[in-house]
Amino acid sequence: MNRRSFIGSSLSFAGLAVCRPGIVFAAEHGKYLSGKPNLVFGVASDIHVRPLYGRKGEYFTEFWRKALELFRDQGADAVVAAGDLCNFGVTDEMQAFADTWFDVFPDDKAPDGRKVERIFVYGNHDVSLPMARRACNNDKNEMKKRAIALDRAGCWKRIFKEEFSDVYRKTVKGYDFIGAHWEGGLKGFGDSFCKGLEAFYDKIGPSLDKTKPFFHVQHPHPKGTCHGETVWGQDDGISTKILSRHPNAVSFSGHSHNSLLDERAIWQGAFTSVGTATASHIGLSSLKSGVESGFENYRTYGKTAKAKEKADRSKVMPMMDRTLGRQAQVVRVYDDRIIFSRYDLYDQKPLAEDLVMPLDTAKAKPFAFAPRYEVAKQPQFPEGAKVTVSFCEANRRGDAKKAKKTKAALISVPAANAEPSARGVYYKVVAECGAKKLTVSVIHDSYRFRAGDSRSERPLKCRIALDRLPKGDVTFKVTAFSWWDKPSRTLEAICKI
Numbered sequence: 418m419n420r421r422s423f424i425g426s427s428l429s430f431a432g433l434a435v436c437r438p439g440i441v442f443a444a445e446h447g448k449y450l451s452g453k454p455n456l457v458f459g460v461a462s463d464i465h466v467r468p469l470y471g472r473k474g475e476y477f478t479e480f481w482r483k484a485l486e487l488f489r490d491q492g493a494d495a496v497v498a499a500g501d502l503c504n505f506g507v508t509d510e511m512q513a514f515a516d517t518w519f520d521v522f523p524d525d526k527a528p529d530g531r532k533v534e535r536i537f538v539y540g541n542h543d544v545s546l547p548m549a550r551r552a553c554n555n556d557k558n559e560m561k562k563r564a565i566a567l568d569r570a571g572c573w574k575r576i577f578k579e580e581f582s583d584v585y586r587k588t589v590k591g592y593d594f595i596g597a598h599w600e601g602g603l604k605g606f607g608d609s610f611c612k613g614l615e616a617f618y619d620k621i622g623p624s625l626d627k628t629k630p631f632f633h634v635q636h637p638h639p640k641g642t643c644h645g646e647t648v649w650g651q652d653d654g655i656s657t658k659i660l661s662r663h664p665n666a667v668s669f670s671g672h673s674h675n676s677l678l679d680e681r682a683i684w685q686g687a688f689t690s691v692g693t694a695t696a697s698h699i700g701l702s703s704l705k706s707g708v709e710s711g712f713e714n715y716r717t718y719g720k721t722a723k724a725k726e727k728a729d730r731s732k733v734m735p736m737m738d739r740t741l742g743r744q745a746q747v748v749r750v751y752d753d754r755i756i757f758s759r760y761d762l763y764d765q766k767p768l769a770e771d772l773v774m775p776l777d778t779a780k781a782k783p784f785a786f787a788p789r790y791e792v793a794k795q796p797q798f799p800e801g802a803k804v805t806v807s808f809c810e811a812n813r814r815g816d817a818k819k820a821k822k823t824k825a826a827l828i829s830v831p832a833a834n835a836e837p838s839a840r841g842v843y844y845k846v847v848a849e850c851g852a853k854k855l856t857v858s859v860i861h862d863s864y865r866f867r868a869g870d871s872r873s874e875r876p877l878k879c880r881i882a883l884d885r886l887p888k889g890d891v892t893f894k895v896t897a898f899s900w901w902d903k904p905s906r907t908l909e910a911i912c913k914i
Contacts, residue, residue, distance in 0.1 A: 454749040459488030462671030462693035467504035476513035500540025500636030505552035540636035593631035642690035649702035661687035674700025699742025706858030733811035742865035797835035804910035833897030841897025850887035
């Protein structure tokens with residue numbers, strides 16, 4: 418393959434095939450299956466190192482260590498950490514983050530003596546003054562000693578033993594990495610996170626090798642790329658503008674915490690954008706329920722804080738434990754392709770089959786959203802699946818201390834996982850009686866666990882307080898939706914409320 422064809426990009430989807438579940442791209446038999454990679458690197462993000470409550474001087478680094486041990490054992494030449502390295506933005510947390518790194522990679526070296534390059538960037542939590550104030554109990558002297566935001570460069574130099582720059586360039590085995598640190602501000606959507614980014618690329622752009630990929634690392638997602646256009650955690654569009662000039666750019670970004678199992682975690686357009694998930698607690702902002710009340714087992718999407726609180730207190734399903742989603746990936750770069758291997762950090766085993774991205778983009782961009790949406794399948798309930806409705810008692814959200822029980826309907830349906838490539842990740846439940854209708858949405862564990870895991874195969878169980886439901890002979894309609902928001906067939910049951 419002529420590597421110079423990398424720059425001759427096209428959105429054509431011709432000649433591609435979708436094969437085994439989890440693999441989006443598959444080439445002809447025997448291609449992209451052998452050879453030694455030119456470069457291997459690990460990718461983690463949103464580690465959120467923080468104190469272990471009740472254990473003075475100890476920090477939550479367990480899953481950062483697991484990620485580093487995974488990368489070490491996979492032969493990584495570099496490690497990317499795409500921001501939110503610590504949680505409260507204080508130096509002792511960052512020191513614990515660094516100590517874990519140097520424990521696994523003493524003097525930045527693997528066990529065989531190879532240098533392992535650090536590609537770390539600050540995220541919003543790392544340089545947050547409000548978070549640091551909380552950690553320092555608003556003590557000004559403590560803030561001066563501990564708040565990273567008050568001395569970003571000095572903290573970095575002391576802890577990582579290298580000079581700090583808002584944007585930097587490192588070369589690993591002939592491949593360029595660009596790291597862009599978070600400077601300040603936090604809106605979650607449209608963040609202006611790094612003012613010097615465009616000037617930096619204007620300066621170094623001509624020297625970037627156009628015959629092979631380079632890797633860009635920042636905390637927020639480039640606007641309008643991975644995880645979809647409405648995901649929380651995007652920047653103001655500056656990185657998309659810059660990277661669109663470089664079709665050989667591959668961006669890695671975090672901030673949103675969204676799952677690597679999300680089919681939209683990798684995006685191709687004018688460049689390639691990859692979400693990095695989290696080693697801390699999974700995010701759900703790439704899922705859209707389509708209703709004002711949000712998800713019954715997650716947060717409410719309301720226009721005001723008062724509306725959100727009112728809706729949340731009407732719910733009887735507890736919030737999901739998002740800490741069960743801790744993920745990382747290993748990236749292998751060859752002359753003709755890049756392979757992304759996604760891992761669950763609990764057991765350090767693959768979450769799904771590898772994703773293969775060919776570098777001959779003159780032929781195709783297999784991770785462009787539009788063609789993938791067209792061929793994506795719909796979720797399928799197993800044959801003979803039925804909706805059942807029963808009754809139970811449950812606590813309203815927020816009433817756990819009072820233990821005030823509320824009568825509720827329990828709507829159950831088997832998981833819509835009969836089509837492995839399009840598992841149901843959230844479900845809409847519509848309750849109708851005449852002109853009266855209530856629509857709610859529930860997230861299913863398929864969004865964070867590998868196919869075949871018993872937790873991802875559990876039936877959906879949706880609880881709704883009876884006083885929210887229409888009265889009479891109520892028809893319950895249940896529809897499952899994939900990552901692409903493609904619906905399953907709708908199952909129905911009638912029950913008197």
